[in-house]
Amino acid sequence: MENPEVLGKEGKRVVLLGNEAIARGAMESGVGVVACYPGTPSSEVPMTLSDVAQETKSLYFEWSTNEKVAYEVCAGAAWSGVRALTAMKHFGLNVAADSFFPVIFTGVKGGFVVVVADDPLGHSSAQSEQDTRFYYRMGKVPCLEPSDTQESKDLTKLAFEISERYEIPVVLRITTMVSHSAGTVKLGKIRKPKTTGKFVKDLKRYYNIRPNLQVLHAKLIEKLDKIEKEYGMRLNRIEGRGSLGIITSGVSYQYVKELGRLSNVKIAKLNLTHPISKAFVSKFLKGLKTVIVVEELEPVVENFVREVAKDVNSGLKIHGKDIMSRVGEYTPDSVLQAVAPILKLRKPDFRRHDQDLKKIKIPVRKPVFCPGCPHRSTFYAVRKVMGDNVVWAGDVGCYVLGIFEPFEMQDFMISMGASLGLTHGIKKVSKQKAVVFIGDSTFFHNGMPGLVNMARHGTKPLVMIMDNGITAMTGHQPHPGTEIDGMGIRRKPILIEDVARSFGIKNVRVVNAFDQKSLQSAIRELSKKDELCVIVSRGLCRLVMKRNVRAQGGTLTKFKVVNNQSINCKELVKKFACPAMVMKGGKVFIREDVCLGCGVCMQLAGKGDISPIVKGKKEKE
Structure with a gap:
């Protein structure tokens, strides 16, 4: 277990991340089925529950x-009466x-919770600052928003x-600051999960095409109205009193509380952010002169x-995005700077501090590949x-770092798998060479x-599938191509090359990502062919390799620079950009404490310029 405190006894107070607290809340709810794909900032929720499943064998x-x-x-499990x-x-x-959306219409039998982590500022999400709250209004699905770790568990x-x-999926919306903040949580009793159920046929429920679709829609609206009436006043709360008001939710509530004790200001905290209770908001707004x-x-x-x-206070002055940004995440200081003039608070003078x-x-x-990363070798x-x-088509994964110097080999990166469709479109209207990079x-x-789609329509780029044997960027989770699944059970890996060949692609080559001679030879040969070609550049993530070798009692082979004045080595510092290779006083050195022993530098340097210094236990690539 990454954090054994997650399995602590009832009544104990422990320090957990927000995501770990959500996992504990699921355990206290008797969750029987958990299924996820890793995605930061939500990854610790499933990672924790994967550890629990392997250790306790209590859930799937x-x-x-x-x-x-x-x-x-999860919907299938919930249809069968199992909490998911x-x-x-x-x-x-x-x-x-x-x-x-359709599952919201059909509803569920067992409880079904959908945790969604938004990422203002894009800490771990480069593509956009998407606000998922619009989904919940459009889908007519309840949404709860915690502000801290204790609420993460309780909600x-x-x-x-x-x-x-109410037989309806419920969303728990969090943001990065709630996911990755640690706080004290009082643990409740872990409920023994129900892991078996039965799907009962019910055409009136699952027949979600017209005319029954409209019947389901009406029932959904009725459910949402009942939830608003029962929980709208109960879940949300009002603090303080006065003619000035602040209404907030999620982590923003914490920033408001950082303002300190506010006289003549009352605060409305929303825990149920969809449906927002009209009765609650009406009660809060009455008597106010200004609300933020x-x-x-x-x-x-x-x-x-x-x-x-x-309807309830037509003369009310309302401030929101007129004083606060729609971009990025807030901080206690940004909230203070925005509301201070309205609340007549003294703004701290940070000028000297800034100077x-x-x-x-x-x-x-800038972000760089880890020492020994197979992707660095592939890009090089x-x-x-x-x-x-060449048009360099990028995708989502560790290899997105190829966008930075010295490689600069990601002309775009939109969403997972988009590199292929985008390249297909470019190739259909252009004769430019194109290489796809996808993990x-x-x-x-x-x-x-x-x-x-490429195979079907005769598009002919070179597709580099960069196989490092793990879902590395989000914390080393398994995928269909790995031997061990989320329950710790050994499975037969699904080989990428077999999948590609099943699409009718003739030229599919598997190459060791750490073997520069073979890799360059395959690229040179297949890039000249007038057909769709795939190279699977395979090399285990070096961090996983390091962990595996240590577990076996071995050590990774390290390398040293023999000829510190080598022109080749100096070029490698600039063009290969391994963090272990440094230049000091015009001489090149390899930091032994950083080197992870991939050996690619020795292949690229001049003969005798670089050599191994420690022979460890034989590594299995």
Whole structure:
């Protein structure tokens, strides 16, 4: 277990991450089935429950192929009367959306909780600052939002209760700051999960096409109205009193509390953010002269407040996005700076502090591949063979770091698997050379349809599938190509090359990512062919390799620079950019404490310039 405290006894107070608290809440709710695809900032929820499943054998857990499949697995279990949970990042909900909406209409039998983690500022999500709250209004699905770790656990339990009582999926929406903040949690009793059930045929429930579709829709609206009436006043709360008001939810509530004790200000905290209770908001707005809505990203709550205010307090001054940004995440300081003039608070003078900070020159460092990363070797080989005049199609994974110097080999990166479809479109209207970079887990997630489409329609790029044997970027979770599943059970891996060949692609080559000679040779040969070609550049993530070798009592082979003045070695520092290779005083050195022994530098340097210094236990690539 990453954090054994998750399995602590009832009544104990422990420190947990928000995500770990959600996992504990699921355990206290008797969750029987958990299916997820990893996606930061939500990953610790399933990672924790995977550990629990392996250690206790009390529930079923799986790392599904993608979020849509995970959602469907959980829906099937919930249809059969077993409590289920799936967790995903905000983009994952896009993937699951095709099934997300219909299951809300059909409803469920067992409790079904969908944890969705939004990522304002894009800490771990480069593509957009998507606000998923619009999904919940459109889908007519209840949504709870915790503000801290204790609420993360408690609202997870409540979400299961609401879901089972009203036979409807319930969303638990979190953001990065709630997911990855640690706090004290009082543990409750772990409930023994029910892991077996039975699907009962019911055409009136599952026959979701017209004319029954409209019947289901009407029932859904009725459910939502009942939830609003029962929980709208109970779950949300009002603190303080005065003619000035602040209405907020999620982590933004914590920033409001950081303002300190506010006289003549009352605060409304929303825990149920869909449906927002009109009765609760009306009660809060009456008697106010001014209200400030503090919420990150889009003005979802603000728009609702404006609608309600027309009926109950038409002269009310409403502030929201006129004083606070729709971009990025908030901080206690940004909230203070925005509300201080209205609440007549004294703004701290940070000018001297800012001047002191400017005197400190902090080195700027862009993200880099880990030492020994197989992707660095692949990018280097492709660039060496194909030069610069190529369209580099990027995808989502560790290899997104190829966008930075010295490689600069990701011209775009949109969503998981999109590299293939986008390249197909470019190739259909252009004669430009194109290379697709996509990872193993991403290929299984959503890359296969794009490759099928290319094979079907005769598109002819070079597709580099970078197989590092794990879903590395989100914390080393297994995928269909690995031997061990989420329950710790050994499975037969599904080989990427077999999948590609089954699509009718003739030229599929598997190459050791750490063997530069073979890798460059394969790229040189297949890039010249006038047909769709696939190279599976296979090399285990070096961090996994390090862990495996240590577990066997061995050590990784390290390397040293023999000729510190070598021109080749100096070029490698610039063009290969391994963090273990450094230049000091015009000489090149390899830091033994950083080197993970991939050996690619020795292959690329001049003869005798680099050599091994420690022979460890034989490594299995």
